[in-house]
Amino acid sequence: MSEPSQSLHRPGRRTLLLGGAAAGASLLLPSSSAFGAPAFVRSGRPAITHGIQSGDVSASRAVVWARADRPARMWVEVSPTETFRQVRRLSGPILDSNSDFTGKTILRGLPAGEDLFYRVVVADPDDDRRSSAPEYGRLRTAPRGAADIRFLWSADLAGQGWGIDPARGGYWIFEAMRRLEPDFFICSGDLIYADGVLPAEKPLPDGTVWRNIVTPEKSKVAETLAEYRGNYRYNLLDENLRRFNAEVPQINSWDDHEVTNNWYPGEILDDSRYTEKRVDVLAARARRAFHEYLPTSTRTDDEGRVYRVNRYGDLLDVFVIDMRSYKDANTTGLETAGDGGVFGRRQLDWLKRELKASRATWKVLAADLPISLVVPDGAAIEAIAQGDPGAPLGRELEIAELLSYAKRNDITGMVWVTGDVHYTAAHHYDPSRAKFTDFTPFWEFVSGPLNAAVGVEPRPNPVDPTFGPQVVFAKGAPSADVGNPAYGYQYFGEVTINATTRALTVNLRDQSGTTLHTTTLPPT
Structure with a gap:
């Protein structure tokens, strides 16, 4: 087997003639x-x-x-x-x-x-x-020193009954992303909607009809391994996604819809659509399909572990966080002592060690749930924040522990990117506005969906003030009638890092690639 020559120069970026x-x-x-x-x-x-x-x-x-x-x-x-x-x-x-x-x-x-x-x-x-x-x-490949970096992130594909309509171009957001020629793409979860049944048709307010490609695996909720696999195969029917996958490396995380809505370990479903009610059984099948159908690097001794760190030279480390596999049960979120949270003790300790060891200018935490947006699950809380304006409670205790640790250990350059809530936003966190103040200011950016329903403006989710968030920008859809991919209200985020200035710039973009909001952060 011949080795590649080390004397070969780099060609112009992104010049592959696919199939040409x-x-x-x-x-x-x-x-x-x-x-x-x-x-x-x-x-x-x-x-x-x-x-x-x-x-x-x-x-x-x-x-x-x-x-x-x-x-x-x-x-x-x-x-x-x-x-x-x-x-x-x-x-x-x-x-x-x-x-x-x-x-x-x-x-x-x-x-x-x-x-x-x-x-x-x-x-x-x-x-x-x-x-x-x-x-x-x-x-x-990632650089060893400092080099310009561009990556994208988003989440939520084929949700709420919005699948592939070939007559409308399919998942054409992936073509807009491909044209930006990113170094990689972070999927923040909900890449499939295993619990989301696709109808053949969805009538639209303008009198037209959205017509989905429908397969047997997308005609019922996924329960068997074969059905979870079929959900991944469904997405890969789209030529925009296949072209994107061939040209843009991925970093994949997962959230709830890779298994079922709002799941947590140990849950027993109260859902008549399922014959298998044990979420742990469903999650094991879903995890296997996740690693089979995505280019993840998980080793067998990791037992299908999702959290990991990807390093990109001097400027960037990407910390992939799993806020699903170790999540405690959904409650009202008012506990005063930690009882599991969203990280779990082993992952939280790992994250602290890796953040402290990182020498990268920027430390991007790729999360599958937002920090301060209130996401209800009936009378319980699905995400982290629960709307109580006081000191950290429930899952907020884990976030407080991590932020305090980062401040004590002078860990700088932390930026959070996430999806889940089906709109795009920029949040700035500052202790001067917060009830909990033992942390250094930081930013969180939200983007999605890729092809799903969209939250309605002006602010689709309530914001919990515990960590002092300021909503600098938020964009969803102007009404529920047009809150879907047929009308273009779909979103992704772009991050660029300049090798010379080491500044990090975030662009929040829509389905066509148009920039809606920009934030530039100087190196700390």
Whole structure:
């Protein structure tokens, strides 16, 4: 297996000709003699069914994902240019029914801070001459020092019955995001709505009709492993998303709708749509599908762990927070002593250690729930804030502990990004406005949904004053009638970091990519 040359220069950013001139260079596979004589010859060739993806990219490593239509071996070639004249060839896993024919190949020993091009085929495990057409992708590895960085984040796809309508362009927000050529994309959760049934049609106020693609797995709530898998396959029917996935590496977190609405460990559902009422059983199946269908880097000894840190040189560390797997039961949130919170003790201690150890200028906390927005669950509280204007209570106690720890240990440059609430906003937190004052001022930015219902302006969710938030900007939809993707009220966030000034700029953008609000933060 040849190694990539270290003397190769970086090509112009994002110049891959997907399916174009590069497709003329054939993917070279080892001859079948390398595996011995084939035991049998299948009719036809394997095919890649749902595009390719990359994720959890570091300075030297990346994960590449694919799915085949039958048992097949995954092969990946990596090149410094889109011509693929010089390649590094990697043999990946056998994709079989145990993983629903999905699989990942880990690319190691990559050059830091470089644009790289890759292509994937799947081949008959017994006759490698029978292989699929190649799928082409690209990624950029993280820098080792200081370099300009651009990333996006958002959440909430195919929610509240809004699925893929091909006549309206499908999930066209992903095309607007792709055109910005980000280094990576953070999905803050609710990438699928496993509990969200898609109707064939949704009438609109203007007299037109939104017509969803509908599949069997999206025609009922997901309970079985096959149904959770089918929810991920549904999204990958959209060509905008597949194109985006091939060109933009991902960092994936999860929230409630990857399992079921507002879930927490140990919950027993009171929902007639479900025959399996035990949330822990559903969550185990959902977690398996999550890791099977996304380019995550979770190792088997992590037991499917979602929280992790991704480092991008001197300027940025991304802390992926899991506020779902260790969450305590939803109550009114008025407890005066911590009893679980949203992090759980093991994750909270990990987060403190990693934040203290970080030497990056900016520490982005990729959360799946907002800090101060009140999100009800009936008479209980689903998120963190409960609307009580006094000292921290309930899950707020964990946030207070983390913020106090950061202040005592001089941890600077903390910026929170999140989704969940289906609108976009910029929140500034300051102890001078707060009931709890033992922390350093910081910002939280909210964005979403990608393709779902939208909160109604002026402020869709009440704001709890405990940590002194100021709503600097908020944008939803002007009315419930137009609060959906048919009318364009969908949102994502963009973060850029300038290598020279080290300033971090946040742009909150709409479905077409238009900037609605900008905040620039100087390095601390």
